[in-house]
Amino acid sequence: MPSPLLEVRDLMKYFPVYERGILIKKKVGDVHAVDGVSFDVAKGETTGLVGESGCGKTTAGKAILDLIPKDSGQVLFEGKDVHETLEHGSNEDRKAMRRGMQMVFQNPYGSLDPRMTVFDIISEAFIIHRHVAKSEWKERVYSLLKLVGLEEYHAERYPHEFSGGQRQRISIARALATEPKFIVADEPVSSLDVSVRAQILTLLQSLQQQETISFLYISHDLSSVRQISQHVIVMYLGKIMEYADVDRIFEHPLNPYTVALLSAVPVPDPERKIKKILLAGDVPSPINPPSGCRFNPRCPYATDICKQTEPPLRQLESGHLVACHHAEKLM
Amino acid sequence: MPETVLQVDDLKTYFFTEAGVVRAVDGVSFSLAKGKPLGLVGESGSGKTVTALSVLGVVPRPGRIVSGRILFKGENLLEKTEDEMRGFRGKRIGYVSQDPNSSLDPLFTVGNQLSEVVTTHEKMSKEAAREKVVDLLRLVRIPEPETRMKAYPHELSGGMRQRIAIARALASEPDLLIADEPTTNLDVTIQAQVLELLRALERELDMSLILVTHDMGIIAEMAEEVVVLYAGRVAEVARTAELFSDPKHPYTAALLQAVPRVDRKRSLVPIGGNIPNLITPPSGCRFHPRCAYMIDRCVSEIPPLEAIGGGREVSCHRWKELDLKVST
Numbered sequence: 053m054p055s056p057l058l059e060v061r062d063l064m065k066y067f068p069v070y071e072r073g074i075l076i077k078k079k080v081g082d083v084h085a086v087d088g089v090s091f092d093v094a095k096g097e098t099t100g101l102v103g104e105s106g107c108g109k110t111t112a113g114k115a116i117l118d119l120i121p122k123d124s125g126q127v128l129f130e131g132k133d134v135h136e137t138l139e140h141g142s143n144e145d146r147k148a149m150r151r152g153m154q155m156v157f158q159n160p161y162g163s164l165d166p167r168m169t170v171f172d173i174i175s176e177a178f179i180i181h182r183h184v185a186k187s188e189w190k191e192r193v194y195s196l197l198k199l200v201g202l203e204e205y206h207a208e209r210y211p212h213e214f215s216g217g218q219r220q221r222i223s224i225a226r227a228l229a230t231e232p233k234f235i236v237a238d239e240p241v242s243s244l245d246v247s248v249r250a251q252i253l254t255l256l257q258s259l260q261q262q263e264t265i266s267f268l269y270i271s272h273d274l275s276s277v278r279q280i281s282q283h284v285i286v287m288y289l290g291k292i293m294e295y296a297d298v299d300r301i302f303e304h305p306l307n308p309y310t311v312a313l314l315s316a317v318p319v320p321d322p323e324r325k326i327k328k329i330l331l332a333g334d335v336p337s338p339i340n341p342p343s344g345c346r347f348n349p350r351c352p353y354a355t356d357i358c359k360q361t362e363p364p365l366r367q368l369e370s371g372h373l374v375a376c377h378h379a380e381k382l383m
Numbered sequence: 384m385p386e387t388v389l390q391v392d393d394l395k396t397y398f399f400t401e402a403g404v405v406r407a408v409d410g411v412s413f414s415l416a417k418g419k420p421l422g423l424v425g426e427s428g429s430g431k432t433v434t435a436l437s438v439l440g441v442v443p444r445p446g447r448i449v450s451g452r453i454l455f456k457g458e459n460l461l462e463k464t465e466d467e468m469r470g471f472r473g474k475r476i477g478y479v480s481q482d483p484n485s486s487l488d489p490l491f492t493v494g495n496q497l498s499e500v501v502t503t504h505e506k507m508s509k510e511a512a513r514e515k516v517v518d519l520l521r522l523v524r525i526p527e528p529e530t531r532m533k534a535y536p537h538e539l540s541g542g543m544r545q546r547i548a549i550a551r552a553l554a555s556e557p558d559l560l561i562a563d564e565p566t567t568n569l570d571v572t573i574q575a576q577v578l579e580l581l582r583a584l585e586r587e588l589d590m591s592l593i594l595v596t597h598d599m600g601i602i603a604e605m606a607e608e609v610v611v612l613y614a615g616r617v618a619e620v621a622r623t624a625e626l627f628s629d630p631k632h633p634y635t636a637a638l639l640q641a642v643p644r645v646d647r648k649r650s651l652v653p654i655g656g657n658i659p660n661l662i663t664p665p666s667g668c669r670f671h672p673r674c675a676y677m678i679d680r681c682v683s684e685i686p687p688l689e690a691i692g693g694g695r696e697v698s699c700h701r702w703k704e705l706d707l708k709v710s711t
Contacts, residue, residue, distance in 0.1 A: 104570035215657045245426040246597055247673075250641035250653035272571065275600075279643035279651060302645070316575035317645040318600025322623045324646065330579055331572045334540040 055131060056092035057266050058116070058234055063089045063125035065108070065115045069339055083338045085111040087290035088125070090365075093234065093283075096264035098256070100281030100298070102274055102313075104335050108290040109270045110158075113236045116268070117153055129153060129234065151181050154227035158239040160219035164211040170197070170222055171207040177229035196225040200255060217248035224255065228263075238270045253280055274317050278302050286310050289338050289346040292365055296372040306368055306379040309347045345377065353378045387454075388559055388591045389438065390414040394451035396430075396437045403662040407433040407446065409615040412688060415559070415608075420585060420592040422606030422623070424599065428658045429612040431595045435561050439478055440468045456558070474504050477552030481564040483544035487536040493520075493547050494532030497554065504555040519550040524580060542573035546580065556588065563595040578605060599642050603627060608694075611635050614659050614669040617688050620696040627709075631697040634670045636707035650710060668700070676701055 066082040086108040093099045103109045115122040118134050127134040129152060137149045157163040164173060174193045178184040184192050194204045200221040211219055220240055227235050237256065241249040257280050259265050271277050277284060277298075284301045286294045286309065294307040305311045312329040331350045336342055342349050348358040357377050365375040368383070392412050398405040408430040415421045425431040436442050438453055440460060453460040460471060472478075480486045488496055497519060498512040507515070513532075520528035523546040536544055545565060552560055562581060566574035582605065585592045594605050602609055602623065609626050611619045611634065619632040630636040640652045656673040659665050665672050671681040680700050688698040699705070 104572060217657060245658060246599070247426055247638060247641050247654040248657065250643075250651045251655070253643065254651055254653050273643075274571070275643040275645040278645055278648055298648075312572060314645060316571045318574075318578075318598060318604045319644055319646050320599035320603050320627065320639065320642050321644070321646075322603040322627050324603075328575055328579070330575055334542055334573065335570065 057095045057130060058093040058268075059126075059128040060092070060112075060116060061090050061126040061128070063112060063115055063127065064123045065111050065120065066123050081339050084108075084290045084341055085338060086115060086122075087341075089287070089290070089292055090125075091285055091292065091295060093266050093268060095233070096260065096266055097282045098260050098267040098269050098280055100277035100284040101268060101270045101287065102272065102277050102284060103287035104272060104313075106289070106335055106338055107287040108338070109272075109287055110238055112287070113155070113238050113268060113270050117155055117236055119155070147181055151183070151230040152232055153234045153236070154230055154232040156220070156223050156227050156235060156237040156240050159243060160216055160223055161211075161243075163223055164219055164226075166211050169208055169210055170202075170225075173211075173222060174207075174226050174229050177226065181230055183231065192229075196228055199228065199259075200225045201251070215248075217244050217251060220244060220252055221255070224252075224259075228259070228265075232265060234266045234268070236268045236270065239272070240269075241276060242271065242273060249276070256280055274302075274314060286313065289336065289341050291346055292373070292375060293347065294372075294374050294376075295365070300369075300372055304383075306372065306374045306382050307376045308351050308353050308378070308382065309376075311382065312350075312352075345375070353381060385416040385418055388415045388417050388456060389593075390452075390454040391434070391438070392452040392454070394434065394437055394453065395449040396433050396442055396446055397449050398446040400445055400662075405661045406615050406664060407661060408437060409661075409664075411451075411612065411615070411617055413610045413617065413620055415591055415593060417591055418589075419607040420582075420594060420605055422602040422609045423593060423595045423612060424597065424602050424609055425612035426597055426658055428614065428661060430615040431597075431612050432563055434612070435478070435563050435593065435595050438561065439472050439476060441472065473500070473552075473557075474555045475558050477555070477557035477560040479545070479548050479552045479560065479562040479565050481567050483541065483548040483568075484536070486548050487544060489536055491535070492532065493534050493536065493539070497532075497547070497551055500551050500554040515554075519554060520547075522553065522584070523547070523550045525550075540573075541569055542576060545569060545577055549577075549580065549584070553584065553588070553590075557590060559591045559593065560585075561593045561595065564597070565594075566601070567596075581605070599627075599639060611638075614664055615661055616669055616698065617696070618670065618698060620688075620694075622694060625693070625695065630707050630709065631691065631695065631702045631705075632670075632699050633674045633676050633701075633705065633707060636709055637673075637675070639709040668698070676705055 063086055065086040068079050069081045070077045071080045101109045114120045116127050118138050137145050171193055175189050178189055193207055202221055241252050281298050284298050288309050294310045312331050315329045333350050344360050345358040345363050348354040363375045363377045365373050368374050394408055394411045396408040398407055411434055423431045437448050494516055497516040501512045501515045517528045525531050566577050606623050609623050613634050618634045637654045641654050654673055667684050668681045668686050671677045686698045686700045688696050690696050
């Protein structure tokens with residue numbers, strides 16, 4: 053078995069919470085945004101990371117790229133420690149690491165500099181990484197624009213002249229400019245209209261297949277995750293609840309949370325009538341997550357053991373990991 | 384024949400901006416029968432929200448209703464004075480907006496805000512108002528209503544706030560509730576709760592419901608009749624089941640083929656191009672630049688909204704000859 057492109061080992065990220073007193077700020081706790089997350093991303097594969105707001109999916113994505121410092125754990129990219137390389141590696145190693153891993157952000161309105169033309173936005177990568185000779189910049193920018201479905205004349209325009217979907221294409225072209233092997237795409241379609249969403253999803257799909265780029269596709273939208281991922285991670289309050297390949301997790305979910313999450317998604321088919329599992333209550337605060345299994349206050353299967361002991365992420369079938377004491381009941 | 388609660392005829396609402404006239408709603412017609420939840424579906428710029436705001440008579444400046452008729456139980460709302468409208472808006476027609484954060488006042492407790500609404504529509508003592516508020520909170524399934532009354536909006540979760548907003552819209556027992564993307568900002572498990580609540584309330588209170596959304600999944604689950612809007616015009620009107628199984632307008636079919644499904648992986652076919660600018664909308668059929676079945680006539684001639692039998696309406700020159708199938 054080839055070694056994975058990206059290995060995440062026991063990643064943790066806490067955010068301190070302060071209470072503001074009259075004179076002093078007192079630390080009152082931590083938000084357990086990402087609490088011991090481990091997974092691999094294989095070469096040329098898309099792994100979907102899904103969860104509701106506050107489950108730590110975006111934080112995980114940023115911590116993996118070392119855009120925010122993590123508290124503990126390790127991220128290996130092509131076998132090299134990401135944080136170690138970026139902090140202490142040679143200039144070349146650092147640049148090579150950054151070149152290999154890119155990010156596409158959720159908001160295509162905030163993530164493009166309004167004062168740069170599209171040409172400048174994309175060719176900035178060439179200035180930094182010097183992997184393209186200046187005489188070839190124009191050609192390369194044009195071919196990137198073509199790859200993401202834009203036209204050559206778009207290169208001279210500014211971000212405000214584009215629609216949301218087109219901006220997201222520019223963001224993707226910018227990420228592709230460094231010739232990365234791995235891209236974290238954080239909700240790349242959630243701010244787009246339905247008809248435009250499919251354009252970006254099929255673009256990501258073709259990039260993954262033709263350019264063999266690996267994606268970590270972060271989203272709250274399970275339908276789009278099913279469409280473009282090979283493997284899926286379900287997170288809840290900073291923990292991985294379930295990990296499996298896409299068909300298994302959508303057809304035979306083994307964690308009650310995944311089951312409820314899937315049943316809650318409206319399906320565009322009026323003939324399909326399934327009984328919804330309505331979860332009581334809201335997602336609890338990640339500052340004081342429930343003891344034991346974090347899902348236990350909302351879980352229809354919860355028993356005493358769920359309140360006391362945190363279920364480990366265990367392998368139930370080959371390649372299917374579940375963190376639930378009662379997962380066998382769903383088999 | 385069920386009673387018609389709302390009938391909108393050839394509604395035109397334009398925005399007179401410095402850049403030009405935005406024809407946000409440009410000849411929209413539909414009707415809502417009692418007991419048949421209606422879905423208004425469309426993407427951004429389709430005019431779905433402006434249509435809803437026009438019914439309520441609260442089109443923001445520089446927008447104005449230019450022409451048309453809005454008949455609510457037979458009365459033309461566009462002929463009402465501002466004073467008379469107050470007897471409809473919020474009283475007989477309730478409204479729940481997309482963003483509960485901006486529709487609730489952060490400076491007042493939930494109980495305060497609700498009792499204000501209760502006493503505005505009906506004179507009653509403080510005690511009676513308090514009781515009514517508790518009843519309302521119970522109606523929208525808020526646990527421990529007595530304690531929640533004392534909470535400020537920021538102390539509540541998004542789902543809870545949306546329930547409060549629904550409670551407020553229901554305070555005057557409206558005949559019609561317009562919910563504009565009521566779950567867009569909510570997580571999917573909370574969305575399921577709020578949709579279930581709306582469905583239950585619609586039955587319990589014998590109230591008509593218009594659901595404005597861009598999500599075909601929500602339409603499939605909630606609506607019995609659907610009006611598909613595109614760029615300020617009606618593309619198609621149909622019963623939900625028929626719309627999904629046998630769409631007649633190329634836009635509807637393309638939209639259905641472009642949404643991913645959670646229950647199976649499917650072949651996604653994106654719709655090319657972008658949503659048109661409504662200051663200079665495309666001539667003829669507004670969907671023609673993105674339509675796979677476009678012919679010369681679509682560029683030159685506006686397709687009328689034709690009744691094609693079975694309660695269905697479609698505005699496409701070629702609906703008869705096209706066989707639109709959505710593959711799964």
